[in-house]
Each structure stands twice: as C-alpha cells, then as structure tokens.
Amino acid sequence: MYSIAIHGGAGAVPADFLAPDKRAQYEASLASVLDESFAMLERGASSLDAVTAAVRALEDDPLFNAGHGAALTREGWAELDAAVMDGRDQRAGAVASVRHVKNPVELARRVMEKSRHVLLVSVGAEEFALEEGISLVPNVYFRTDERRHQLASEQQGQRVSDLMPTGAPIGTQGTVGAVALDKHGNLAAATSTGGMTNKRQGRVGDSPIIGAGTYAKNGVCAISATGHGELFIRAVAAYHIAASVEFRGMSLAEAVRELIHVRIPQLRGSGGIIAVGARGEIVMDFNTEGMFRGARDSAGFREVGVLRGRR
Amino acid sequence: MPTANALGRASLVVVAAACAAFAFTASYAADSKTVAIVIHGGAGVINRSDMTAEREAGYRAGLEQARDAGYAVLEAGGSSLDAVTTAVRILEDNPLFNAGKGAVLNRNGVAELDSSIMDGKTLRAGAVAGVQHVKNPIELARAVMEKSQHVMLAGTGAEEFALEQGLTMVPNGYFRTEARMKQLERAQQQEKEKAAASRTSSTGTVGAVALDRNGNLAAATSTGGMTNKRPGRIGDSPIIGAGTYANNASCAVSATGDGEFFIRSVVAHDICALVQYKRVTLEAAAREVIHEKVGGLQATGGVIALDPEGHIVMDFNSNGMFRAARDSTGRRDVAIYGKP
Numbered sequence: 001m002y003s004i005a006i007h008g009g010a011g012a013v014p015a016d017f018l019a020p021d022k023r024a025q026y027e028a029s030l031a032s033v034l035d036e037s038f039a040m041l042e043r044g045a046s047s048l049d050a051v052t053a054a055v056r057a058l059e060d061d062p063l064f065n066a067g068h069g070a071a072l073t074r075e076g077w078a079e080l081d082a083a084v085m086d087g088r089d090q091r092a093g094a095v096a097s098v099r100h101v102k103n104p105v106e107l108a109r110r111v112m113e114k115s116r117h118v119l120l121v122s123v124g125a126e127e128f129a130l131e132e133g134i135s136l137v138p139n140v141y142f143r144t145d146e147r148r149h150q151l152a153s154e155q156q157g158q159r160v161s162d163l164m165p166t167g168a169p170i171g172t173q174g175t176v177g178a179v180a181l182d183k184h185g186n187l188a189a190a191t192s193t194g195g196m197t198n199k200r201q202g203r204v205g206d207s208p209i210i211g212a213g214t215y216a217k218n219g220v221c222a223i224s225a226t227g228h229g230e231l232f233i234r235a236v237a238a239y240h241i242a243a244s245v246e247f248r249g250m251s252l253a254e255a256v257r258e259l260i261h262v263r264i265p266q267l268r269g270s271g272g273i274i275a276v277g278a279r280g281e282i283v284m285d286f287n288t289e290g291m292f293r294g295a296r297d298s299a300g301f302r303e304v305g306v307l308r309g310r311r
Numbered sequence: 312m313p314t315a316n317a318l319g320r321a322s323l324v325v326v327a328a329a330c331a332a333f334a335f336t337a338s339y340a341a342d343s344k345t346v347a348i349v350i351h352g353g354a355g356v357i358n359r360s361d362m363t364a365e366r367e368a369g370y371r372a373g374l375e376q377a378r379d380a381g382y383a384v385l386e387a388g389g390s391s392l393d394a395v396t397t398a399v400r401i402l403e404d405n406p407l408f409n410a411g412k413g414a415v416l417n418r419n420g421v422a423e424l425d426s427s428i429m430d431g432k433t434l435r436a437g438a439v440a441g442v443q444h445v446k447n448p449i450e451l452a453r454a455v456m457e458k459s460q461h462v463m464l465a466g467t468g469a470e471e472f473a474l475e476q477g478l479t480m481v482p483n484g485y486f487r488t489e490a491r492m493k494q495l496e497r498a499q500q501q502e503k504e505k506a507a508a509s510r511t512s513s514t515g516t517v518g519a520v521a522l523d524r525n526g527n528l529a530a531a532t533s534t535g536g537m538t539n540k541r542p543g544r545i546g547d548s549p550i551i552g553a554g555t556y557a558n559n560a561s562c563a564v565s566a567t568g569d570g571e572f573f574i575r576s577v578v579a580h581d582i583c584a585l586v587q588y589k590r591v592t593l594e595a596a597a598r599e600v601i602h603e604k605v606g607g608l609q610a611t612g613g614v615i616a617l618d619p620e621g622h623i624v625m626d627f628n629s630n631g632m633f634r635a636a637r638d639s640t641g642r643r644d645v646a647i648y649g650k651p
Contacts, residue, residue, distance in 0.1 A: 085575075090575040090576065091575065092574065092575050096440075096465055096545070097465050097466060097468070115541065116571065117540070117541060117544045117545075117571055118545075118570075118571040118574045118575060119544070119545040119546075119550075119574065120541060120543045120544055120545070121440060121441050121465045121466055121543045121545055122441060122465060122466040122467075122543050123466070123542065123543060124441070124541055124542035124543015124544065125543050127541075127542060127543070128541060128543070199461070200459065200461060200464060200468055200471075200472060201467065201468030201471060202464045202465045202466050202467060202468015202469050202471070202472075203461045203463070203464055203465075203468065204440070204461075204462075204463040204464070204465050205463075209463075209550060209551070209552075210550070210553070210574050210575060210577065211550075211552045211553065211574075211577035211580060212551070212552060215577070229462075230460070230461055230462040233436065233462045233463065233551050233552075234429075234434045234435065234436050234462060234551060235434070236551065236552035236556070236577065236580040239552060239577040239580055239581070239584075240580070240584070243580070243581065243584035243588060244588070247584055247585060247588035247589045248588045267434065
C-alpha cells in the first residue's frame with residue numbers, strides 16, 4: 001500500500017469561485033500535481049521525494065498561496081515559510097520569513113539534510129541558501145496581481161484577516177502541503193505557505209513549526225495543516241493528532257475529526273488537515289466551506305475536490 | 312538529594328519568619344490552594360572544574376533571586392503568567408545565564424534571542440525569534456500574545472513590533488559579555504580542529520513554570536540559543552509545543568537542551584499529552600520523554616514542569632541543570648548538579 005494526499009488551502013469559498021472554468025482550473029492543477037507525485041511513489045520513490053516534488057509544484061503554481069503567487073504582508077512583500085519532516089527518524093527542516101528563495105520547501109529539505117539545525121529564518125536562511133548554491137529570485141517574482149488586489153481589499157476592509165471573514169477569497173488561507181506513505185512503509189510530510197494576507201512583517205504561522213503545521217512519524221501518521229496558523233500553533237495541531245493516535249488509541253480519522261471539529265473551533269479557528277496513516281489510510285477533513293485537495297492510493301482510490309462533498 | 316532537603320529545612324525557618332512578619336499573607340496562603348514556581352537556567356555538561364565556589368554562589372544567588380521574585384508575585388495573588396514573566400526577565404538580565412544579557416553569540420559574534428510564553432488557562436501564546444535589540448525578549452513574547460493577532464514574530468518584523476509597543480531597545484553589544492566572546496572563540500577553534508562542533512556548549516537557556524492561586528498554569532522560556540550557531544537559527548525555546556507549553560488540563564513545561572532534537576520530539580507538548588491521555592504521572596511522563604525519547608536520539612537536556620496539583624518535576628539527562636523551586640507547602644530548593 002502506498003498513498004499520497006495534497007492540499008492547496010482551506011477557507012471560505014467566494015460565490016464567484018463557483019464559476020465552472022475557475023473551479024476546473026484549480027482542479028486540473030491539483031490533479032496534475034497529484035498524479036505526478038503518485039507516479040513517483042509508483043516508481044518506488046521515497047515519500048520524502050514525493051511530498052517535496054508535490055509541494056514544489058504547488059509553490060510554482062500562482063493559484064496557490066506558496067512560492068509564486070504567495071499572499072503579501074502589510075508592506076506588500078512575499079515572506080515564505082516551509083517545512084518538511086521525515087517519518088523514519090523524525091528528522092525535520094524548516095525555513096521561515098524567506099523573501100528570495102524560489103522554492104522554500106527545497107530550502108527546508110536542505111536545512112534538514114545539510115545543516116545541523118532544524119529551523120532557519122529570514123536573512124540567515126537565505127545566507128544558507130546561497131551557501132548551498134540555491135539561486136535566489138527578486139521578491140517581485142512571488143507577487144501576482146491577484147495577491148496585490150487581495151492585499152488592497154484586506155487593507156480597505158473593516159477588519160484585518162486574523163479570523164477569516166466569511167466570503168473572503170480562499171487565498172487568505174491557502175497554504176499548500178503534501179503527506180505520503182511510500183512502498184517502503186515510510187511516511188513524510190511537507191507544507192509551504194506565504195502565510196496570511198496583510199500579515200505583519202516577520203509573522204510566522206504554523207506551516208514551518210514542526211508539530212503544529214507539519215509532522216510525520218512512521219507507524220503513526222503524517223500530517224500537513226492549513227488554516228488560521230496562530231491557533232494551529234497554540235493547539236500544537238499536527239502533533240496533537242499523532243499523540244491522539246499513539247496515546248489514546250484513536251483512529252486517524254477520529255483524531256483528525258476531534259482536532260478540526262472540536263479543538264480548533266474551541267479556539268475559534270478554522271482550517272483543514274490532510275493526513276496519511278501507517279497503513280496508507282487517507283484522511284482529509286476541514287471545518288471551512290472548502291479545501292483544495294487531492295488524494296490517491298495504490299488500492300485505486302482517487303479524489304480531487306474543493307467543496308465539502310461525498311467522500 | 313540531602314543538600315536540597317537540608318536547604319529546604321533551613322529555608323522553612325526563613326519562611327516561617329517571613330510569614331510571621333506578614334501574617335495576613337501567610338494565613339491567606341495557608342488556606343488557599345497550592346502555589347508553586349519552578350525555574351531553570353539551562354541543562355548540559357556543567358564542568359565542576361570550570362566552576363569556582365564564587366561562580367557557583369553567583370549562579371545560586373541568581374536562581375534564588377529569580378525564583379523568589381516569581382514566588383512573591385504568586386504569594387501576592389498574582390497570576391502565573393506574571394510570575395513566569397518576572398522570573399524569566401530577571402534571568403535575562405543576569406549575565407551568567409544564556410538569555411538576554413550574557414546570551415551566547417552566533418558565528419558572526421551577534422546575539423540573536425528567542426523567547427516564548429504560554430497561558431495554560433486560555434492556551435494563548437506569544438513567541439519571538441531572532442531578535443537582536445530587544446532588552447527583554449520575554450516581554451516582547453508577552454506583548455505578541457497580548458497585543459498582536461499573531462503568535463510568533465521573527466527578526467526585524469518582531470523588532471518593528473517591539474518599537475510600536477514602546478519596549479526598551481538596546482544595541483546588540485549590550486548582550487555581549489567577555490565570557491561569551493571567549494566561548495565563541497573556543498567553539499570556532501574547536502570547529503577548525505575537528506569537523507564536529509561541540510554540541511554541548513549551549514547550556515544556559517532560562518525558563519519558568521508556575522501555578523497560581525486560581526489554579527492557572529503558565530510557562531515561559533528565553534534563550535540566546537547555541538554558541539556559534541548560524542545566523543537565523545531557531546531552537547526549541549520559541550516553539551510552542553517544543554520548548555514551551557502550558558495547559559491547565561495537563562501541565563506546564565519549559566525545556567532546555569539540544570534544541571533541534573527538542574523540536575523534532577515536540578518535547579513540551581509530548582509530556583503534557585502523556586499526562587493527559589496516557590494518565591501517567593508528570594514525573595513518569597518527563598522521565599520517558601527526556602531519558603528514553605530525547606536520550607534515545609543521543610541528545611541532552613532537561614525540563615521543568617508543573618501540574619495543576621502543584622507537583623514539581625525537574626528532570627534532565629545531562630550531568631546538571633541549573634534549577635530552583637519554591638511552593639506554598641514550604642519547599643524551597645536550588646541545585647546545579649546531581650541526579651534530578
């Protein structure tokens with residue numbers, strides 16, 4: 001058994017989003033990332049390589065809030081966070097607040113594999129990127145017109161995006177992520193984001209925080225989260241799911257459900273989770289109107305979806 | 312731990328005297344719930360040979376001062392949040408400990424500070440990472456929790472927020488001490504001589520956990536990180552769930568040690584999850600995580616922890632941890648070496 005799940009963020013789904021051509025565009029993008037990363041697993045690639053490749057592709061796609069097309073800070077900068085975790089030995093790498101690294105997930109992977117650290121931020125992270133021969137891009141590479149408009153509307157609105165206002169563009173919470181189980185029984189997780197629109201400079205959300213937005217442990221589960229990052233940090237969301245499976249004997253679906261429908265709402269938050277369990281079981285759950293998502297396993301299951309629907 | 316017991320007995324006399332002087336406070340404390348504070352000033356390889364009697368006395372005095380200031384907040388009916396903030400601020404100001412003034416230096420000779428705080432009642436949290444000019448990072452972490460819509464701010468963005476909040480800013484040289492500059496020089500020399508840099512030069516993170524009269528737990532941690540670290544490196548101290556966690560439903564934890572391993576093990580939350588979901592004692596949970604899980608990764612460090620009943624745990628897998636505790640049952644200890 002091997003399987004992979006990907007997400008492109010969870011949140012409110014604005015009415016005009018339902019336009020069939022736009023929806024088809026998102027679904028086509030998710031489907032192609034899903035199928036390409038699944039094909040890697042099929043060829044025997046590691047889950048670590050599959051989740052890195054999936055997240056890199058989502059970073060490159062301007063539709064999603066990570067890499068090219070990331071959400072912008074108050075001052076109009078793209079500041080990117082990413083993490084990756086290897087379920088075999090809980091090795092992990094993460095970067096936060098980088099402004100010039102084209103694929104933050106690759107830098108996170110480099111932090112894991114080539115440094116003695118787990119988390120590097122900002123200028124220090126970019127210094128490391130240069131030492132590793134990763135080419136940098138100007139910050140404008142990440143900024144799209146769509147994100148500039150979103151920032152402008154956030155800044156003109158009555159409230160900033162600390163909690164997701166109903167009807168706001170889904171992009172305000174569009175993190176991307178992937179979790180996978182490979183043929184060798186190894187789990188891995190990766191997450192990447194531009195964070196929340198109109199965030200403060202230097203704000204770090206849950207995505208690069210091991211145990212909050214990203215976690216993987218063989219024999220237990222691999223998790224990637226998306227949503228109101230501050231609350232996912234406070235809930236130690238990803239590790240809480242793993243602890244519920246390990247210590248409370250809950251199924252992965254129950255553990256995710258409790259986190260997303262009880263604990264996060266208790267903190268007045270919203271968002272979603274994708275998870276893969278030790279036997280390849282896939283769980284995708286969210287308490288928002290929609291979550292961009294896709295999943296596929298070696299037993300023939302395949303799903304690409306946006307809105308809440310049959311599963 | 313005979314010395315600590317002896318110290319505890321000796322200090323009981325002092326407490327009794329103090330209580331007599333403040334009869335009102337004493338009687339109030341006596342018929343209300345337990346209050347307690349535990350602090351640490353880092354765990355790691357503490358070489359007795361490097362430690363003069365004078366130096367050791369300095370550490371002990373620093374620990375006692377922070378502990379007692381935090382305890383005074385609790386005794387006066389203050390919140391655990393205020394108690395841990397007070398204790399950590401004092402440890403930050405003390406140049407002996409690796410936080411605030413006297414923080415270790417990164418490989419460019421710059422102090423980069425990380426800190427976090429968590430409220431066990433509401434699960435609110437605040438954290439800052441990689442700040443270079445904020446005199447008391449714990450106060451900034453607290454401001455992030457209370458005055459921003461975020462939980463974690465890093466680098467210049469965190470400092471921008473500090474300025475907006477009117478916090479005291481200092482030049483980076485304020486943090487730098489002669490001892491830390493020598494330590495950096497030694498670490499870089501060692502690095503040149505052999506590829507593997509010593510992982511154990513990073514002792515001295517500070518932290519506090521407290522239980523107040525209303526039964527609320529809080530935790531706080533502050534650090535300069537590891538000597539000779541890469542600029543931008545973030546350890547476990549500002550990571551909620553790794554270096555700091557508090558939840559009235561389980562426990563409050565502040566950790567110190569090899570930060571990378573503590574992040575990967577989600578140490579602080581793991582201890583609380585074991586307490587809450589596996590129904591093991593706080594002591595057993597801390598032991599499992601520090602000695603089996605973290606120890607199993609060949610990493611060293613320790614934790615201080617408190618549960619809602621006021622059980623105190625100070626556990627570590629290194630040869631020492633600067634630590635001190637005090638509670639309303641009269642317990643009052645301070646220790647450096649020895650078995651936990």
